[in-house]
Amino acid sequence: MADILTSPHAGADVHHGKEIDYIEAKKGIWSWMSTVDHKRLGLMYFWAVVANFIVGGIFALLVRITLLTGNHGDNYFINAETYNRFFTLHGIVMVFLVIIPSVPAALGNFVLPLMLGAKDVAFPRMNLASFWIYIVGWTMAITAICLGMVDTGWTFYTPYSSTTNGPVSLMALAAFTLGFSSIFTGINFIATVHKLRAPGMGWFDMPLFVWSIYSTSLIQVLATPVVGITLVLLTIERAWGIGVFDASKGGDPVLFQHFFWFYSHPAVYIMILPGMAIISEIIPTFSAKTMFGYKAVAYSSVAIALIGFLVWGHHMFPSGQSQLASLVFSFLTFLVAIPSGIKVFNWLATMWRGNIAMDTPMVWAVSFLLLFTIGGLTGIFLGSLSTDIHLHDTYFVVAHFHYVMMGGTITAFLGGVHYWWPKMFGRMYNEGPAKIAAYLYFIGFNVLFLSQFVMGSNGMPRRYYNYLPEFQPWHIASTVGSWIIAAGLFLALGNLLASLRKPKDAPDNPWKGTTLEWQTQSPPIEHNFHDQPVLHRAPYDYRTPVSVDREIH
Amino acid sequence: MQQQFDASKLGMWLFLATEILLFGVLFVGFGLSQGRWPEEFKQAHHHLDRVLGAFNTVVLLFSSFTMVMAVNSASRSKRKATINYLIVTILCAIAFLVVKYFEYSHKIHEGLLPGQYFTYLASTDPMAKGNSVFFGFYFMMTGLHGFHIFAGVVVLCLLLKETIKGKYNAAYYTPVDLVGLYWHIVDLIWIYLFPLLYLIG
Amino acid sequence: MQATHHDSHHHQHHGEHAHHPHDGFKQYLAVLGALLVLTMITVGASYLDFGAANIVIAVLIATVKASLVALFFMHLKDDNPVNAMILVSCFLFLGLLLTFCLLDIDTRVDESPTGKTPISAQGPPSLGREQTSTDAAPKPRPGWIDTHGGGGHGDGSSAAPAPAGQPQHAPAH
Ligand code: HEM
Ligand SMILES: [Cu+2]
Numbered sequence: 011m012a013d014i015l016t017s018p019h020a021g022a023d024v025h026h027g028k029e030i031d032y033i034e035a036k037k038g039i040w041s042w043m044s045t046v047d048h049k050r051l052g053l054m055y056f057w058a059v060v061a062n063f064i065v066g067g068i069f070a071l072l073v074r075i076t077l078l079t080g081n082h083g084d085n086y087f088i089n090a091e092t093y094n095r096f097f098t099l100h101g102i103v104m105v106f107l108v109i110i111p112s113v114p115a116a117l118g119n120f121v122l123p124l125m126l127g128a129k130d131v132a133f134p135r136m137n138l139a140s141f142w143i144y145i146v147g148w149t150m151a152i153t154a155i156c157l158g159m160v161d162t163g164w165t166f167y168t169p170y171s172s173t174t175n176g177p178v179s180l181m182a183l184a185a186f187t188l189g190f191s192s193i194f195t196g197i198n199f200i201a202t203v204h205k206l207r208a209p210g211m212g213w214f215d216m217p218l219f220v221w222s223i224y225s226t227s228l229i230q231v232l233a234t235p236v237v238g239i240t241l242v243l244l245t246i247e248r249a250w251g252i253g254v255f256d257a258s259k260g261g262d263p264v265l266f267q268h269f270f271w272f273y274s275h276p277a278v279y280i281m282i283l284p285g286m287a288i289i290s291e292i293i294p295t296f297s298a299k300t301m302f303g304y305k306a307v308a309y310s311s312v313a314i315a316l317i318g319f320l321v322w323g324h325h326m327f328p329s330g331q332s333q334l335a336s337l338v339f340s341f342l343t344f345l346v347a348i349p350s351g352i353k354v355f356n357w358l359a360t361m362w363r364g365n366i367a368m369d370t371p372m373v374w375a376v377s378f379l380l381l382f383t384i385g386g387l388t389g390i391f392l393g394s395l396s397t398d399i400h401l402h403d404t405y406f407v408v409a410h411f412h413y414v415m416m417g418g419t420i421t422a423f424l425g426g427v428h429y430w431w432p433k434m435f436g437r438m439y440n441e442g443p444a445k446i447a448a449y450l451y452f453i454g455f456n457v458l459f460l461s462q463f464v465m466g467s468n469g470m471p472r473r474y475y476n477y478l479p480e481f482q483p484w485h486i487a488s489t490v491g492s493w494i495i496a497a498g499l500f501l502a503l504g505n506l507l508a509s510l511r512k513p514k515d516a517p518d519n520p521w522k523g524t525t526l527e528w529q530t531q532s533p534p535i536e537h538n539f540h541d542q543p544v545l546h547r548a549p550y551d552y553r554t555p556v557s558v559d560r561e562i563h
Numbered sequence: 564m565q566q567q568f569d570a571s572k573l574g575m576w577l578f579l580a581t582e583i584l585l586f587g588v589l590f591v592g593f594g595l596s597q598g599r600w601p602e603e604f605k606q607a608h609h610h611l612d613r614v615l616g617a618f619n620t621v622v623l624l625f626s627s628f629t630m631v632m633a634v635n636s637a638s639r640s641k642r643k644a645t646i647n648y649l650i651v652t653i654l655c656a657i658a659f660l661v662v663k664y665f666e667y668s669h670k671i672h673e674g675l676l677p678g679q680y681f682t683y684l685a686s687t688d689p690m691a692k693g694n695s696v697f698f699g700f701y702f703m704m705t706g707l708h709g710f711h712i713f714a715g716v717v718v719l720c721l722l723l724k725e726t727i728k729g730k731y732n733a734a735y736y737t738p739v740d741l742v743g744l745y746w747h748i749v750d751l752i753w754i755y756l757f758p759l760l761y762l763i764g
Numbered sequence: 765m766q767a768t769h770h771d772s773h774h775h776q777h778h779g780e781h782a783h784h785p786h787d788g789f790k791q792y793l794a795v796l797g798a799l800l801v802l803t804m805i806t807v808g809a810s811y812l813d814f815g816a817a818n819i820v821i822a823v824l825i826a827t828v829k830a831s832l833v834a835l836f837f838m839h840l841k842d843d844n845p846v847n848a849m850i851l852v853s854c855f856l857f858l859g860l861l862l863t864f865c866l867l868d869i870d871t872r873v874d875e876s877p878t879g880k881t882p883i884s885a886q887g888p889p890s891l892g893r894e895q896t897s898t899d900a901a902p903k904p905r906p907g908w909i910d911t912h913g914g915g916g917h918g919d920g921s922s923a924a925p926a927p928a929g930q931p932q933h934a935p936a937h
Contacts, residue, residue, distance in 0.1 A: 132570045132574065133570075133571075133574055136574070193578075193581055196577075197574050197577040197578060198574070200573070200574075200577055201570045201571075201573045201574045201577070204570070204573055204846070205566060205569060205570040205573065206570075231577050231580060231581055232580065232584065232853070232854075232857055234581070235581040235582075235584040235585040235588070236584055236585075236588050236861070238585065239585045239586075239588045239589060240588065243592075243703070246703065247678075250676075250677065250678045250679065250680065251677075251678035251679040252677040252678040252695075252696075252699035252702075252703070253677065253678050253692070253695060253696055253699055254592060254596070254696065254699055254700070254703075259678065259692060259695065259696070260596075260600065260692030260693055260695060260696040261596075261696060262595070262596075262599075262869075264868070265592065265595065265865070268861075268864070268865050268868070269588060269592075269861075272861050319857065319860060320860070320864075322864075323864065323868070330872070331868045331872075332867070332868045332869070332870075332871040332872040332873060333871075333873065334867065334871040335864065335867045335868035335871060338864075338867065339864075569844065572843070572844075572847065573844070573846065573847065576846075576847040576850045576851070577850060579850075579851075580850050580851070580853075580854045583851070583854040583855075583858075584854055584857065584858065587854065587855075587857075587858040587861075588858075588861070590858070591858060591861050591862045591865065594862060595862075595865055595866070595869060597819075598866075598869070599869075613807065613810070617803065617807055620803050621800065621803065624796060624799045624800060624803065625796065627796075627799075627833060627837055628792055628793070628795075628796040628837075630837075631792050631836075631837045632788070632789065632792060635788040635789070635792070743837075743838075744838055747833050747834075747837045747838045748838075750833060750837075751830045751833050751834065754826050754829045754830050754833070755823070755826045755830070757806075757826075758806050758810070758822035758823075758825070758826055759819075759822065759823075759826075762806060762807065762810035762822060763810065763818050763819050763822050
């Protein structure tokens with residue numbers, strides 16, 4: 011694509027075999043542990059996320075197995091306390107160790123500087139530090155698990171969390187530490203976007219992935235400190251009983267919820283915006299069409315980030331929050347659906363009359379569209395004050411947030427992994443199994459969570475160990491769904507891993523993408539590009555036929 | 564070079580933003596609790612020594628001045644002056660911590676630690692809860708702030724070492740500038756802490 | 765583009781120092797003087813009682829001082845405006861947090877059978893202790909919570925982590 015990239019050597023070396031790539035550039039464990047290369051750090055995050063995903067997934071399967079029956083005697087092999095711990099650990103591992111770092115830290119680290127045509131992020135050493143802070147936080151969390159686990163739910167609500175036994179403080183500090191890791195990553199990305207764009211790349215020439223990650227980073231920087239200090243307060247509350255959140259000592263437990271959700275509602279956008287980022291890349295590429303309404307999509311990312319700060323009270327409708335406040339929060343919640351809707355419509359419009367290729371990444375992207383839309387729409391039900399009084403703390407909420415977090419972010423993440431895999435590892439995976447895995451996942455997902463919508467609207471509360479017999483068929487369906495999804499995920503992982511045994515056969519631009527990361531070798535050389543790339547054309551410009559690009563190449 | 568300098572500055576500002584929010588949440592919590600326990604907070608704040616507080620304020624403001632002069636000198640390649648200003652800044656920070664130490668030990672002695680250690684008032688006293696919450700915030704906020712001062716001292720000492728080695732000059736003094744920004748933020752937070760805790764309560 | 769834009773700022777800024785070595789010192793000294801005077805004013809004002817305005821006055825003076833520090837000591841005056849925006853948006857966000865929390869706390873209504881008054885209308889000093897007495901003797905949960913349809917949803921508290929039996933927040937909130 012020499013007409014995107016004017017640099018004297020572009021393409022010159024590509025035909026004469028591959029150059030030494032970033033994976034082979036240095037050898038030995040130490041070269042990995044001390045690396046400041048954003049690509050290598052991205053890779054390390056990636057494997058950490060995969061490992062944590064397996065751990066969190068095992069807890070999820072255990073929760074589902076427990077719920078196969080609803081009337082456990084005293085000697086059921088998982089007792090009530092253990093069950094509480096399982097769902098807590100599932101939540102904490104998935105939220106803090108998997109979803110939050112998944113797209114930004116793993117894929118973002120890898121792709122963002124490439125997309126900007128930069129050599130690295132703005133602060134490579136800080137990037138390494140974030141990774142090690144993540145590992146420290148991870149170690150603390152795992153230690154807490156080994157020390158006897160935590161049973162507060164991922165939300166750490168007081169007063170339960172300030173009185174229950176178990177290493178809650180350690181877990182809270184682990185979340186604090188992980189928060190700092192994500193803050194540093196956020197700072198790094200913001201500075202990178204501001205300062206290291208390739209010459210000729212204005213703000214509106216950035217790929218939409220970058221816009222979304224940029225918005226995510228803004229939220230990370232502005233919201234994470236709030237939950238950080240709140241968790242510190244919780245820890246101190248447990249250690250010295252200072253009483254800020256304890257009504258019997260003059261504090262206010264609902265204040266904890268305010269502080270927690272001031273972070274955690276924006277945090278759900280920390281989780282979904284990166285998912286949207288990936289989808290905004292995959293859809294134009296596999297529709298071979300310009301992104302419809304580029305600016306609207308770009309601005310909607312920022313709008314989501316900002317409006318997301320105004321709605322946190324919708325998690326607290328029945329908490330004792332004042333009704334006036336609930337009304338205001340309910341109203342504002344409807345606003346946040348608008349930018350999300352804009353995105354969905356723009357993706358659909360991009361696909362419309364496009365030249366759609368249903369390769370594996372696109373299968374994941376289309377799954378995302380379906381699942382995320384269901385998740386987003388049910389969010390509206392929950393955001394309406396009157397319906398939420400009924401649905402709050404039922405399986406309806408559980409299904410809602412799984413549709414957005416797993417159906418949204420994890421689906422997009424898997425799509426992104428399949429999309430950038432050739433770039434990251436230089437190998438093409440086997441399309442057949444990859445697609446089967448994606449379909450299995452989609453089917454399993456709906457079996458697993460659609461049934462939870464039904465249960466929830468019939469009043470099945472979340473986080474309960476025993477339940478009424480009328481819910482059992484739905485629970486069984488749900489558990490079976492979890493097995494299907496697990497099968498799909500293992501197939502996907504196995505298929506990807508199998509490709510690593512092949513020689514590095516991936517072309518530089520297997521999907522005919524237009525963004526800069528496809529303009530360098532797969533896998534990239536250590537410094538990404540031979541020469542500073544200069545951008546002459548807007549992203550997603552498919553007007554020039556690809557074959558012409560090939561010829562010039 | 565300029566690019567790198569700007570990027571570092573932007574990064575530093577973003578980091579400072581997280582610091583402000585970190586403290587800000589405590590301010591919000593303090594404000595809300597003050598609205599809830601106005602009498603108690605008023606009573607409790609009389610235990611704070613406003614003379615010592617004012618003294619520490621002056622010390623910090625002065626140290627901010629010497630810090631900015633250190634940056635200024637570094638940007639003009641005046642190594643000697645930079646060193647002197649940095650030393651004064653560090654001495655001010657230490658003076659601040661020493662005063663804080665005396666304040667703390669006095670409070671602890673009086674039984675003003677919050678929560679379960681609050682013994683100044685009998686737990687049956689209707690004012691006890693609000694007082695204890697006040698000291699909960701007092702120790703959290705000044706403690707976190709003191710920790711930042713302490714971290715500042717460490718960083719300033721490192722900076723001093725590098726300056727003595729002659730690492731910084733008009734062409735490159737980014738670290739001095741960044742540490743300066745950090746130091747001013749710590750000062751800025753105290754500018755709010757002092758009147759709210761010591762003067763208004 | 766942007767980079768060039770603030771490049772010029774910086775060169776100007778540093779150039780200034782190079783040519784007039786004493787300017788910086790005098791200006792900073794003046795700022796320090798202003799800060800000290802303002803400190804004296806806050807301390808002085810705190811000896812007078814303006815009632816509820818006390819806190820407003822204190823915060824206003826502190827904000828003037830903070831602005832001086834930010835503009836001169838932290839060079840925001842002639843720095844890239846993005847940095848100033850970062851600082852200002854922090855304060856906006858904190859304002860947001862405070863406003864919404866106040867919106868909630870100041871308009872909470874006692875839903876218990878004995879009262880429908882806004883809690884804040886019960887007079888500030890009694891507020892806390894009112895609350896305390898409710899803690900000691902928990903009142904029944906507000907009626908509208910019990911309107912849940914389906915079976916087994918008695919526990920209406922938000923995301924209560926354990927199935928049952930854990931402490932609840934003061935219902936009167
Ligand atoms: C159209 C956008 C959305 C709206 C209107 C919305 C609304 C809501 C509401 C009102 C609740 C509270 C339900 C309750 O507890 O009673 C909720 C819960 C939740 N939502 Fe959403 N949501 C939206 C999108 C998302 C997204 C994109 C994510 C994450 C990627 C997400 C994650 C969650 C989570 C994790 C919870 C449950 C938290 C908990 O209590 O454990 N939501 N949502
Ligand atoms: Cu929310």
